[in-house]
Amino acid sequence: MAEMAMYYALGADEPDANDPNPPVSQQQQQQQQFRPAVAPPPTGYQQIGGSPYQQPSYGQAPGQAASPYQPQGPYGQAPYSQAPPTSASPYQPQTGYGPPPQQSSSYGPPGGDIGGLTGSMSGMDLAGGVGATPGTISKASRKKARAYHDLGQTPEPVAGSNLPPYSPGVTSHVPSQFLGQQPMQSPGFGGNSQFPVPANQPYSPATGTNPAAFAARPAQAASVSQQGGKIDPNSIPSVPLSRDFATTHYKTAVYSTLDKQAPPNANSDFIVHDQGNASPKFCRLTLNSIPATAELLGSTSLPLALLIQPLAKQKEEESPIPVLDFGEMGPPRCRRCRTYINPFMIFLQGGAKFQCNMCLFPNNEVPNEYYSPVDMAGTRIDRMQRPELINGTVEFAVPKEYWAKKEGEGAGGEEGKGGSPMRYLFLVDVGENAVNKGVLESVVGGIRESLYGESAYVPCLEGQESEDEKEGKKRRLPKGCKIGICTFDKDVQFYNLNSSLDQAQMLVMTDIEDPFVPLSEGLFVDPYESRTVIESLLTALPELFLNIKNPEPALLPALTAALSALEKTGGKIICSLATLPTWGPNRLHLREDSKLYNTDKEKALFQTEHPAWRKIAGKMVEAGVGVDFFLTPSAYIDVATVGHISATTGGETFFYPNFVATRDAFKLRSELSHSFHRETGYQALMKVRCSNGLQVSSYHGNFLQHSHAGDVEFGTIDADKCISVMFSYDGKLDSKVDAHFQSALLYTTKEGERRVRCSNVVAAVTEQGRDAVRWADQDAVLGVLAREAASRMTEKPLKEIRGALTEKCVEILAAYRKNFSASGNPPGQLVLPEGLKEFGMYVLALLKCRAFRGGNVASDMRVHSMRLLKSMGPSELQLYLYPRILPVHSMAEEDGFPDETGHLKIPAAVRASYGFIEEGGCYIVDNGQLLLLWIHGQVSPNLLQDLFGPDITSLSALDPNLYELPTLESHLNAQVRNILQYLKSQRGSKAISVQLARQGLDGAEYEFAGNLVEDRNNEERSYVDWLVHIHKFIQLEVTGQRRKEQGDAASGGGIAGLRPPYW
DSSP: OHHHHHHTTTOOOOOSTTOSSOOHHHHHHHGGGSOOOOOOOOTTOOOTTSOTTOSOTTOOOTTOOOOSSOOOOGGGOOOOOSOOOGGGOSSSOOSOSSSOOOOOSBSSOSSSOOHHHHHHHHTTTTTSSTTSOTTOOOHHHHHHOOOTTOOOOOOOOOTTTSOOTTOOOOOOOSOSOOSSOOBOOOOOOOTTOOOOOOTTSOOOTTSOOOHHHHHTSOOOHHHHOTTOOOOOGGGSOOHHHHHHHHHHHHHHOOEETTSSSOOOOTTSOOOEEOSSSOOTTTEEESBSEEESSHHHHHHHTOOOEEEEOTTOOOOTTSOOOOEEEOGGGOSOBOTTTOOBOOTTOEEEGGGTEEEOTTTOOOOEEOOGGGOOOBOTTSOBTTGGGOGGGTOSEEEEEOOGGGSOOOOSTTTTOTTSSBSOOOEEEEEEEOSHHHHHTTHHHHHHHHHHHHHHSGGGEEEOOTTOOOBTTBTTEEESSOTTOEEEEEEESSSEEEEEOOTTSSSOEEEEEOOOSSOOOOOSSSSSBOTTTTHHHHHHHHHHHHHHTSSOOOSSOOHHHHHHHHHHHHTTTOEEEEEEEOSOOOSSTTOOOOOOOGGGTTSGGGGGGGSOOOHHHHHHHHHHHHHTEEEEEEEOOSSOOOHHHHHHHHHHHTOOEEEOTTOOHHHHHHHHHHHHHHHHHSOEEEEEEEEEEEOTTEEEEEEESSSEESSTTSOEEEEEEETTOOEEEEEEESSOOOTTSOEEEEEEEEEEOTTSBEEEEEEEEEEEEESOHHHHHHTBOHHHHHHHHHHHHHHTTTTSOHHHHHHHHHHHHHHHHHHHHHHTSOTTOOTTOOOOOGGGTTHHHHHHHHHHSTTTOSSOOOHHHHHHHHHHHHHOOHHHHHHHHSOEEEESTTOOTTTTSBOTTSOBOOOOOBOSSGGGOOTTOEEEEEOSSOEEEEEOTTOOHHHHHHHHOTTOOSGGGSOTTOOSOOOOSSHHHHHHHHHHHHHHHHOSSSOOOEEEEETTTOTTHHHHHHTOTTSSBTTBOOHHHHHHHHHHHHHHHHTTOOOHHHHHHHTTSOOTTOOOTTO
8 A cells, every 4th residue: 555655645552532642732631631639728818910719720830821721629629729929928938948958859760770789789798608709799790780670571472472352461661760860868867856765665855865867877787798788778679769750650641451561550640541451440460460370370479369449439530430231131141150241251153152251161142132243353343332341340230139138118229229228327425435535526526527518518510400509519428328326325325317306306225235226217317308407416415415424335235226227228337436345245344465465375465256246247247237436545445356347347447546636536527427428338249250270269358258268248348448369270371361350249339229340350371480570560469468467467476477478578589589580690689570679668668567566566556457458458558558758848839739731749759767857857748547747846937937827936836736737828838738638639548637746746756757667666677677688588598598497587587487378
């Protein structure tokens, strides 16, 4: 619990009309499609030289010509038009905040030659004299030396040589290096930098210690090399530079799914043109060129797996998923393996039959209703009019045999859609802790915002009428959806919300041993028909329980009653909880024991021991019910047990340790509204099919699975959830035929329509291991490893898991170095695959995350992080492991405003190391879960005034509970608010809420220090030392001198040659 207390110590492809890359003239006309949302404008500010607020998106940097794009404000707000002229600011001129800026054009190229690292590694004799005279390299060797991650390219595949139609290509458009860039000079350390002391000591800003600067100190000779060599941190692969390059590339390019290019970086904000292969937003293969045999796969040490995020959010510029209804016939399917019709099926005998692309069964009859003649090439004449034959992801309305078999009101679908519209039940904790800490009021505010606030409405489309007297707005909640409200402390309270009543009626359920639902009508109502009753209840709830304070909530009886209310129709429960539920049957008790930390028995703290809680989770999935928890504890709350229900049902746990209402209420309200409105399906079942020669071996994620490698079930599944599917070989793949994969998610939409969403993925088959590694997807590999490791936390000691992750990293990089890299590389040279340049950094960050890091970490924090890793999509996971750090103090005048293409110009991100943090600086640190605003103790007062207002001239004058920036008329303030609005559009399930981390003042600074993942912290090495460490064992592996037992013991993990079968 020490870490939790410290965390908030002070509360603180062919040319056609759909071509995504049109000629320049067309492209210029369409640039406005690729424009993110904007921050709200400051009120009352008039722009010199023109009418205010007539420009696009994020405004316009001074001196730019008028933009041709139309205004588009975010979420119904007017856009910020133009940057105020410098002279218009009431504050001091913005001529720079603090010391002169560092020369920061680059940290080193994302690809190509990196001479600094090559030289450093070559001179270090990391292999201890293996294969060369220690510490010496001949001139001939130097002449032949290649860049440390230079990839020996294989010949380009000849079109049509061994790939059938619609096969994705395999060439990279990413340049191997940047030209004309200079390495960034590492800034010095701030002399007055004060980071919080370790979490197990009382926080004292005056303590004279600087662990962040200590962590970033240059590597000493003894710890790096026997010969005294050093590595230049600027010459090693840079995650921020790789991200920024990909983002810049996809500002002007569209990713076409069958083009010859690798999938984009998950954080590059790309736009997809679906050509028959599913978008990387929905599906990502770890290997886009699949080895033909298991032995060839083994030689790469890479996993063959598929990351699936079936309901992932799309950008507005992308084509929506087509919904197809084949009536009672249902969509055409293979008779043998039941694969759904897709773009890669081959039509035979003039179109009368089709051959399945999965099992290759050729005798599938084409239904008369679906028949179409084919041309000379065997392509259906009506192909371009059939979305299921040209799109990689489609939805089918399913026939009656797949309808939800439910009883009761609304079951079977009111309009014959196969299901009933979604029902939501808000289950609110009204115990003493919830009332005293302001949680109840915050949750009530979140419900009100979800139903009637700005987030409850979206702009009307053409031809649609406004609703609820909101001009140009319509409701986000689909017609027919109903909501209910229940509260609980030691009893369960139900509320009759019938629109005919003057006010809500409360019915108290005191029999918590065998709870039931006392209402037959009025519990679930249309929130707009009963708006008056609901709003009066929400207003009264905080006062109603102000003097009725029961300290011990009975959560399980409340969940049992909620399940009884939803079991006939399915739906979603949104539940708040402020303290450990220690009342009623199957109550929980305090089982946190710090003596178990860092022992083999610690895994018991991560397990759900109580059978009643596992049983109700299974019943909820069977009924099609999912739960989202909002936990606001000030002490241990047993996330392992409580959160098991949300994890099993496909829900999510939102965790606010040491909740402070004035600071965290805004974030809670925003996330509750997001949970309510995001795309969600319920009563869901997923099945994944693959080509002959492959089989599904396992699934990893948050779901219910009754048998190993069986279908997975979800009570609910939403746009933010992702799972991984592992494949194994049961034969040999034919390199002349592509490998195919299809995921099918059967679910009920919010509107009550029963559908199946099919995503199809195709990849070439290769007999060259080098091609397999070359087209590896780093984001997918990372997601698979993270889920597998997290899934083992309840079974294996953390030390073994950390050792297995390290071993896997060494195996992958050593396999490439040994089997596929070009010959002639000197022994002391580190060689990395082009597609996995930053893989080592991400594995190190994974070892440093709360789930796996060494040291004493509260079990609640570990389990929460574990379940996040199991459910995150690739973009969210990448950001969680390596945060985005943006400098505020050194932004150029045009940063934070649209560039000539209409995209927001974002300042170059800095690396996550204190060695790159400038004295007197201010930084935005975003890891996808929290957004920190770190401010150096010697920051310029001018910056504080421009950012927070004229009255703020020192750090101590800032409100420690600040959660959003004020709207000012200053240039800097507009820049930062625009950037925050952009980051908000990139977020997953977590809302943007500013958290101050003032140097030497706020406990949140401990979180900032933990996010500097390139430094020595969290019981792990720095990035440079980590590369040296793994390179040493790569060299021993390549030369055959490594003994696993010795190697792992020397790695510091003490894990005697662990190579578990599950990797």
